[in-house]
Amino acid sequence: MAELKTILHVDDDEDILEITRMALQLVDNFDLHQFGSGPEALAAVCEVKPDLLLLDVMMPGMTGPELWDKVREIPDVSDIPAIFVTAKAENEITDDLRARGALEVVTKPFDPMTLGAQIRAAWNRL
Amino acid sequence: MPKLKALSSLTLVLSDVTIAFVLTLFLSALAPDIEALGSLGFIVLFVVMSSFVALVTVVSLSFAKPNAAAKRVIAARDLAIYLREQALNEHTIVSVSHPDGTIAAVNQNFVEKLGYAPEEVIGKMPSMIYWNDDGEFERVRDVVSRGQIWKGHQRLRAKDGHCVTVETTILPRFDDNGHFENSISIRTDLSGAMADGAEEGRNAVVEGLPDEVYIYDPETFRLRYANANGRRRLRRTLDELRGMNLTDFFTVQETTRFKRHIGPVLSGETDIARLEIENAAGPVEVLTHLDRGPNGRRSLVSVVRSIEERRAAEAIKLTSVATVSHELRTPLTSIKGALRLMESGVVGALSPEAARMVTVARRNSDRLLAIVNDILVLEKLSSGEMEMSRRPVDLRELLSEAAEANAAFAAQCEVRFVVEGMREPAWVHGDPDRLMQVLANLMSNAAKFSPAGSGILLRIVDRGETWRVCVEDRGPGIPEEARQTLFDSFTQVSGVDAKSQQGTGLGLAICKEIVARHDGHIAFETEVGKGSTFYFELEKLDRIGSASERPAASVA
Structure with missing residues (x-):
């Protein structure tokens, strides 16, 4: 597997976007593209062509899993792996996402100092 | 009696005839000389006659057995006195x-x-x-x-x-x-009469209660009383119930469990035993206490109350708390994340004071998260959402693992865990992860409150039908006023110094819930200034048999 470089990150919470950006750009060195909603991300995904999708689960309008479903319908980007972030630590959601092929499910609150390592570890399992 | 009467009448008649005959004989024989005898002769004759009549009277009376009547009177009087004394x-x-x-x-x-x-x-x-x-x-x-x-x-x-x-x-x-x-x-x-009176008065009140009330013998479980709602559940009349034992309505396992449950009440260890049972008709709470009537007779009184509404209210409360807790996790992610980045220095160096403040903030955000997480766990336990995956577990092994896993925390608190050796395994039917959570909780509490350098004893005691897992500390003990509510949510003992930061106040509530889901019970013994022993008891595996085949509670 090629080295993980470009990540498309979607979360409706601006502060989470900020913290994640800090975590991934300061501690790690990723090319990060961030969006505040599913539709915005969907519009940009073909242009960004990320290596990985980092998606919040609970978002108004379009949830993370719904966004993922739509991306998978686009031929050019249909096989981009996805990591989900959720505040709901219920096993069913986690299990369900994993069963559907999610690379990893990260629970909030996550540790910004280790988020990058966690993502890389998941990427390396591919 | 008629015979006697006839006899005495006959005797009297005979006496009369005799007197008349003798008098006539004397008079006719002596008639010619009566006048010649004069007054002296008359007196003599009178005396003779009187004596004779007296003699005849005596004879006739003796024939009539006059002393029999007297004896009867005396005997009757004696009998009356005897009966009176006897009575x-x-x-x-x-x-x-x-x-x-x-x-x-x-x-x-x-x-x-x-x-x-x-x-x-x-x-x-x-x-x-x-x-x-x-x-x-x-x-x-x-x-x-x-x-x-x-x-x-x-x-x-x-x-x-x-x-x-x-x-x-x-x-x-x-x-x-x-x-x-x-x-x-x-x-x-008067005790009996007073007891009856008191019982009547009490029963009149108890009879109409919406709760079910059962009063029965503490040894034999023989029913003495069940109020109207109790009888409705048992589908028996009061007369039918009086010949029955409460345990007639239980399965063997239920009887064993119930006896174990009320043990502390009978021994005086506790005043009231509380049991929650999931019935087909809904959840009920059974409160049992020992009653000593005015006549000193001991009875067990069990009050069975539906807790369906209370459960529903609790569920709503917990669900809303859980929703709020979920909502708290997102802002907490940003707070914790930001503080963590500042603390690590990647966003620039901080002055020592600023760094200390950031550490305080970060530590308390950790604590806030722990509370939020505990609430979510408790809600999942209470709602039944958290499934127990029970299988055979050796408590002996679990205890050793727990001591190892928590050794680092113990070192931090400057105490050590000492596991008491045990030859036999202690098998129970339980969820090892959840039981580990209970142990970790009890052990961390003990570590937090123990004096530096002391040991915390972990041991398993054979209690016959159950295994008791004990965590014994040499801490300050639990003050009287905190004992009642210790297992309630958000309870923390005040006035006691814990070494590290305080807990969430939910740990013991979670322990209690997990142990209850294992049909076990959790309690503690404590002495202020000496230490506390927290323990939980679980039914031995060899006793449970085919646990899945256990019938649902039929009564109570």
Whole structure:
């Protein structure tokens, strides 16, 4: 597997976007593209062509899993792996996402100092 | 009687005929000389006649057995006295005392009602059986020795310590010279009547309660009473129930579990035992306490109450709390994340003071998150959302693992965990992850509150039907006022110094919930200044058998 470089990150919470950006750009060195909603991300995904999708689960309008479903319908980007972030630590959601092929499910609150390592570890399992 | 009557009538007639015949004979024989004899002759004749008639009367009376009638009267009087004494003796507590006041004799009722053997009271002062002798005995004796009858209510102390309420009459007795000789005390036991009265009054109130109430013998479980709603559940009339035992309505396992459940009430360890049961008709709470009636008779009283509404309210409360907790996790992610980045120095160096403040903020955000997480766990446990995956678990192994896993925390608190060796495995049917959570909680509490350098003993005790897992610390103990609510949510013992930061106040509530989901029970023993032992008990695996085949609770 090629080295993980470009990540498309979607979360409706601006502060989470900020913290994640800090975590991934300061501690790690990723090319990060961030969006505040599913539709915005969907519009940009073909242009960004990320290596990985980092998606919040609970978002108004379009949830993370719904966004993922739509991306998978686009031929050019249909096989981009996805990591989900959720505040709901219920096993069913986690299990369900994993069963559907999610690379990893990260629970909030996550540790910004280790988020990058966690993502890389998941990427390396591919 | 008619025979006797006929005989006496005949005798009288015969006497009359005899007198008449003899008189005629005498008179006709002596007639010519009567006048010649003069007054002296008349007197002689009169005397002779009188004697003869008297003789005849005596003879006739002797034929008529006049003493039989007298004997009958005397016998009847004796019988009446005997019966009266017998009745008194049967019905009342009788004692006779010597002139000096000591007890001379007691009757069988005295022995039965008060429980003293005759030799235990004879020769003793009666004040020994008075409930509290505040000069009462002397006052009574004063009245009686003056020749008056004393009447009144008294409270006596039975040998086993229970109180017997009596109505007393004390009669003085005098010898022929008019000296006070002794006294007879006649007492009627009122306890039974009072108990019945109290029971009637109580039952009238209890009868109409919306809760089910069962009153039964603590040893045999024989039912003494069930109120209207209790009888409705058991589908029996009061008369039918009186011949039955409460345990007739239980399965063998339920009986075993119930007996274990009320053990602490019977031993006096606790005043009230509380049990929650999931019934087909909805969840119920069973509260059982020991009642000692006015007559000293022990009864167990179980009150069964539907907790469906309370459960629903609790569920709503917990669900809303859980929703709020979920909502808290997102902002917490940003707060914790930001603080963590600042603390690590990647966003620029901080002055030492600023770094300290950031650490305080970060530590408390950790604590806030722990509370939020615990609430979510508790909600999942309560709602039944958290499934227990139970399988055979060796508690001995689990305890060793727990000691190892928590050794780092113990070192941080400057204490150590000491696992008591055990030859046999201790098998139970449980969810090892959840039980580990319980152990970790009890152990971290013990570590937090133990003095530096002390050991915390972890051991498993064979309790017959159950294994008891104990965590014993040498901490400050739990003050009296905190004991009742210790297992409630958000309870923390105040006024006790914990070494590290405080917990969430939910740990023991979670432990209690997990143990309850294992049909076990959790409790503690504590002594202020000495330490506390927290323990939980789980049914031994070999006793459970095919646990899945256990029938649902039929009653209670």
